[in-house]
Each structure stands twice: as C-alpha cells, then as structure tokens.
Amino acid sequence: MPHELPKSYEPGAIETRWAEYWIREKLFSVPTPPEGETRPVFTLLLPPPNVTGRLHMGHMLNQTQMDIIVRWHRMRGFITLWLPGTDHAGIATQMMVERQLAKEGKKRRDLGREKFIERVWEWKKLYGGAILDQMKRLGASVDWDREYFTMDENLSRAVREVFVRLYEEGLIYRGKYIVNWCPRCETAISDLEVKHEEVAGKLWEIRYPVIGTNEFITVATTRPETMLGDTAIAVNAKDDRYTHLHGKKVLLPLMNREIPIITDELAQPEFGTGAVKVTPAHDPNDFQAGKRHHLPQIDVMDEHAHMNQNAGPYAGLDRYEARKQILADLQAHGFLVGEKDHTLALGKCDRCGTVVEPRLSEQWFIKIKPLADRAIEAVESGEITIVPDNYRQIYLNWMNNIYDWCISRQLWWGHRIPAWTCDNCKEVTVAREAPVKCPKCGSTKLEQVSDVLDTWFSSGLLPFTTLGWPEKTRDQAVFYPTTLLITAYEILFFWVARMIMFGCHFMEGHQQDPAIKKASGWADKKNDSVPFRQVYIHALVRDADRQKMSKTKGNVIDPLEIIERFGTDATRFTLAAMAAPGTDIAFSESRTDGYRAFANKIWNAARFMFMNVDRIGFVWNRVSDPVKPGQGPDDSSGAGVSSFNPQTLEDRWILSRFNRVTAEVNDALATYRFHEAANRIYDFFWGEFCDWYLELIKPRLNFEEGADKTQAEISCGNLVSLFDASLRLLHPVMPFITEEIWHAIYEGKPPLKSIALAPYPQPDERQYDLNAETEMAILQDLIVNVRNLRAELKVEPKIKVPIDLFAPDAAIRAMIQQNRGAVERLGQVDKITFVENSLVRLAGARSTARFDVHVLYERKIDVAAECGRLTKDLEKLEKEFANNQRQLSNEQFLAKAPEKVVEGLRRRAEELTLLRDKIKHQLEELNRTGPK
C-alpha cells in the first residue's frame, strides 16, 4: 500500500485523532500490579488543577515536562502511573458561583447553605471538567481510569479521618487568634494566601495625653481607625525618654478611655518616637504583646470590615470612611500632630485582591512544629531531593520559620470540619461521624461547626488518599512513595511542604514493596513515608518581554491559541527546549514557529522515506525491529539500532552519532535537562540526519536499471530502522507526529498499539565509531570548503566544476577517493584530481590542516574581498596563536595545567602554524598577481 502524506505537516488534523485514540484504547491505564511483580515502578501525581481553572502556559509547561518524563519512563519499561484529578478550590469556586448568583440578583445567603452547595455541584458538573478536557488536547498520558476529585466521598472520608486523628493527637486546636481576614470573602485566610504589595501610603502621628501630667505621648500609625481598639501604649524599658512615665496612664482620644503605658520589646527606641499604640484585636504583634500584659482585646470591626458597636460614634462606617472621619476629628481636637508619606506593604487577598484586615476570631489551627520537624529531616537527610538544588535551602528556611497553620475557612464550599457544638453546654466534639448526643451533658441538640477546611488541607493528603488510605492497599505498597513531583515554585509551601508533612506523619512505618523498590532504583532510601522521592521545581513562563503573565496586564498567552496556530508538538517542543532548570522562560512565538518548521522537516523526511520504500517495494522486516515492551531500564537487549546494517562511511557515521545522541538525551532526561534533550534531538535530526545522511544515501536509493538492488534495499532498511529509532527517541517530546509516522511505517499494522509502548532507544557502545566520525568530519569539511569557494567564485549553482585536491595523508586520500561520489554530488563537482603539491599559492583555493582544495573556474575571484577575508582569518589565527604561545611558554601553565589541555594546545599550535603560513602564502600570491 503506497504511503500518501500531504506535502506539508498539518498538526490539527492528526493531533486530536491520536489524543482520542490514546484515551479510547486506555493505553495509559495501570491496573494494580499483583504480588510478585518485579518490574520497576514510576509514579507521578498530577498537581490537581482547580475546577475553576482554564489552561494557561504554566500548566502547559508543567504538563509537558511531566508527560516527557512519564513517557520516557514508560518506554523504558517502568510500570508508569500518572494520576490525574481536580481540586475543589474552596474560595475560587465559591466566588465563581457567587458571581453567577449575583447576575441573578441573589446572594449565597438567600439560597442557604444546602441549596448553595447543590448549586456549586451543578456548576462543577457543567464546567469543572473544562481544564481536563484541555489537558487531553496536550496528549498528557495520564491514567484517566483513576481520575479523582478532592471532594469525592472516599477522599472526603480520608480528610475527616486525618482531622480526627490530628485532633486526638493534640495537633489540631481551636482558639481565638489574630488571623488574616478577607472582608470580601468573609473568611480567614492563611499567611500564604496574603500577597503583599508596596503602596504609597501615609504615616499619621497621634498624641495621647498622659493623665495627671500635661505631657503627651506621640505614636505613629498607618491605620488610625484601629486606635479605637487601643488598650495600651508601649514604650521600651531601656528608653530613658519615657522612664518617668512608667506606670502612668493615657487618655485614649475620641474614646475617652483610660489605658496604661506598658514597657515592652514591641516598642523599639530607634523607630519613630519610640512609643507605639497597642491594639491586640487588630494587629498580630500587638496581639502577642497584649497576651504578655493581659490586656483586653477590643474588636472594633465586623466581618465586613465595618466599624462595630465597640467603635462608639463610628459604628457602622466602612473602615476607610471611619479613617477619614477619625483623622478629621483628631485634627479638630488637636491630637493629630503629623502626617508623613510612607510606603507600606499592604496585604491583599490572593483570590480577590481585597485589602486583608488582621482580625481576632475563633479558628482551627494545626500545631505545625512537630510535623515540620520530620519534614525538615526528610529533606535534610536526602530522602527527598529537590531539583534545582537552590530550592532546597528555600524550603528549609521556610520550614524552620513556620507558624501554625490556620485551617478553618468561613466558607460553604469545601470539606466541613468534623466537629459539633452542643447547643446546651457549648462543648465541641470532634468525631468521624455525627455524634448522637453531647458526651458532656448528653444533650441531643448538636450542630456541626459551619467552617470548612482550607483547600490545601485535602490536597496535602493526595499522595496517599488517592491510593486508598486509610485502608492499607496494594496500590500503596506499589505506588507509594510516588517517584517524582513536578510543580511550580509558587506552590512549594502551599502544597509541597504540606504533602511532605502529612506524608511523613500519616505514612510513618509504611514500606514499599521491596522488590519493586529495588527494581525502581530506590534501594538506598530508608524512609518510605515520604510522599515522593524527588521534587522538580519548574520555571515560570513569562511573556516575550519577561513580564509575568497576568490578566490585569493583559499579557496572558493562551496555550490553546498557540497550539491552534503551531501545533501541540511544536508548542511542547518550545517549552522543553527553553526549559533550562532554574531559569524562567520568556515565551517567544518565533521559537515555536521554528519548531513547527522542525515538525514539517520531520514530516518531509518521512515522505522521502516512504517515497523510496514504495518505489523500491521495500518490506519492513518487523521481526528485526527491536520492539520489546516492558523491558527494564537495565535491560540493554534493545540497545542501539539492532536492525541497522552499516555498509558505508555515512552508515557507520550516522549509527555512531545516533548512539551518542541517544546517550546524551537519556542523560539529559535523567537530570531534568529538558532543553538539552530537545536540542540534542533537534540538531541530530536536522543537522546530521537530514542535512547529511539523507543527502548521502540518495544515490544508493535511486536505483534504476542495472543498479544494485540489494544495496538499495539495505540502505532503505537502514533508513527505516534509523527513522524508527529516531521517532522513538523524539516521542516523549513530540508524541503526535511521531505516533503518526510510526504507524505509517507499519502501514497501520504496528506490532504495538502505540509508539508510546515501544522501547526507548538506549546507547550501545559497540555502535560507536570514532573513525567514522573523524573521517566524516573531514569529508564534510571538504564539501563545505568547495561550496564556499563556489560561492566566492560566483559559480552558477547548476554548473559542475573540477577541483584539485592536495592531501598529504594517504589514508585521507583513500577515504576521499572512496567517497568521491559524495563530494561530487554535494559539492557540485565533476572531477577530482589529486595533486602532489600544496595549492595554497593559487587564488580560489582553501586550505585546512589536512588538505588544500582548489576549484577550477575561469571566473576571477574578487581579489579585494578574498584579501579581506584572509586578512581577517589571519588576524584571528595570529591572536589565537599568540595566546597559545603565551600559555605554552609559561612554565606555571605547563606545570599546573592538566596534561590533556597542554597536549591539546601543542597540537593546536602545530595546526595554527600550518594554517597561518598557508594564509600568508595565499595573501602574498594574491598581492603579487592581483590588481592593485
């Protein structure tokens, strides 16, 4: 059956087809491996996107990298599980639905809790799958049979179990503390959910009259409205300016309340006036100071950040309205004594951007220190490695300065806290299931606490809850700890750190199936409670101007639009090729356009191959193809290109090069150097395979009457087997085009359902051929020099020219002689004449260390241009030579530099002398014969 492919590659046509095929055929579904399984395992948890999410470049990068690593492992014979799912995203989702309600003129309270949650579920059903559908377009090879949602019943049960256990262990407590409060979302949020922003603000100075004196104490504040809740003034004990006021009281302006002057470290003498107001209910530092001095806590705001009844005449005002009013009143009564410009870091809600208010409220917390200690240990001991390495330190710094985690949220959408309050005695009972009666007073009037848990509480448990925890399952024995986590720096603390803490705590004592652990290469790891063995933190994708993408800036690049225009493969390749670890990616379309061209190049190389396959009537011998699924990473039986039968220099050369590139690509992937892997393949396929190998074998393929048919078949076979191997090498990065061509090679009857299940190429050292590589380099050098001379002599492209060649080394002469056809074809040469003497004195000649070549053509060369070029070359050589000699005459260099380097420089010196003399001669000759 002849292969018919369109002349140019159209990704849109094939990509959706394969994406659907992979899902329909369940190619990436992984059943639980039975006892006795000895193959290596690779497990990766997809960072669950929010149900509210739309695919952005960050996801695309993340998923591209994961898919590359996952496909690479799968092709190397690992049992490879990539687990997908979505996160219920408490605040974000609730906001979406609230917004929807707002359009109908309703608020969530109008519906009531139950109806509202029903509404969210409806919303989730309708829109929640959007991001996963987008993911499918990327070709992500996840196990869709294991897809989860963080609010699934089994996961919810696990969440309750975790909560109860932590509570019973005394690691969860409830209390009234200062938390970050978002007045718009009407909920507490964690420190991590507050984003600080530098803004130009004011610093106001207010003076408080000291009772019993005619003195004043002046304090500075950026939030004057909180003064209504002041319960003390603090000065530093060491500050002599205030010693005489110790023990005295001041009269709080506007409120006419007497409050004490206390001494506390909170007041720093060198800062401002050295005295500070203390507002325990509205500032975390003041809260601590208040505890130390047993000060009352006066809350002056409500949950909407409006002043409450404690604010006296200001009750009911919005916080900023109140500020204005208070400043005016202070001014009027002579208490306001200064106003300065001041830049302050304003905390804003990560979700909605509203300015956060520190607020005293009853919340649930996790006592983090005991959990953090083990999580620190896991990273410090190397049980978990973080790549790039610098994130390790960042992680440790954070963990060492961690605060208790506020886990309760005053939302409706999320995992409701499994705690019940007794209506009668107010006793709070924490339990797995709703208690029938209060254990303290026996009352049956119990109401569940209305708060829900922070979204990250449940996602922090995913590495084990998705594997069936709290039951002990075979899945856990096999797949836990997961092997790798690939994620963005942004959620290192939100998510990664918490998974480590929870994993180390709840999976303590867990042991992975020893046979599988060993086969997977983790035998040296002692701790199987960690949620993953390795963490790879990927870069941020910025726009072409290095700006962080954001909706407000309007510079968001939509990956789906890029995919539409250039194809998924090209987009994936771009992200891979630009993903040098530790550096952010400035996404540039021109690069993607370049990689679309690469896809087209591959496509056309395939067309070329099929054209010859069809013409020769070649039958691809499937048996000899090294397709052995399921071989382990150490099994080298499929190594190299086993069905390749090298006959000629170019055969030996390309085979050697393929094996070297294979080694480099495998190494690069093993250390997450995606850019290196992508670039190696690109250079090989385009620069070596297409530009040289395909050109070189054309004469052997173009068999006509009287030609050697066997040779044509052998080279056709070599072409196909090398192409097949190259496709497998490239597959993890460009899954679609490789799948399409691979199936075409097998004329729709491949030995496996997908190239994704075929083995990944491994280098075979026996197929390295240094001689072939050296000889090929000389041949390429010769051809390039001839082309170069032709261009300079302005020889018409179609005209073939004779050349003279001086090559003193007999072996090189023989090699060129043997490959003269290549020189003739690729250099447009019609006759090669070997000569006895150097050709450097001739115009229109080039020389290298190994040969001189002269193109015979009647047209005179441009003497001035040639002189210019040679002079420039000479300058460069002289400079290098001078440098070279300086080093070689330096005794310290000779004494200290490694032998290899010295030897290299010596050889280079010889070459340089030779080249320099040749150019000098050429210049002399040109000056002698050429026009002035």
Add this chain to the structure above:
RNA sequence: GGGCGCUUAACUCAGCGGUAGAGUGCCAUCCUCACACGGUGGAAGUCAUAGGUUCGAAUCCUAUAGCGCCCA
C-alpha cells in the same frame, strides 16, 4: 528590612574554569525529482561595569549599576 535570580550576536536564550554557541531575524543565492515551514553560503558579540583569585575567567569571589522574583 531579609533572601534569591538575571544582565552573552538585532531579538529570545544555551554555555557556567581550558580555542564564544543555537533558534529567529538580517544579507546573497537557488522553486535541484522529501521539505521555500526548504537548500547553500555569509555578516553579526571588549559575554553589564570595576576590582580580585587562577598558568588560564563569559564561567569562581567581591563591589557597583540596571532589571525581576520571593519572604517579612
């Protein structure tokens, strides 16, 4: 305030102790029977600045400037 990163060809980026690289763009030329999303040839960089370490620095150290990020 603390911490981190970046500054290499016009643009976007690799390289991170031993002779400056890629892609795009640019110039010239060629629609040669896989590919003009192509071939061939070419031009283009005191590797931010100033010191230091070293036989040798784009690469290591220190300082400065500019840009950016994170944490408080």
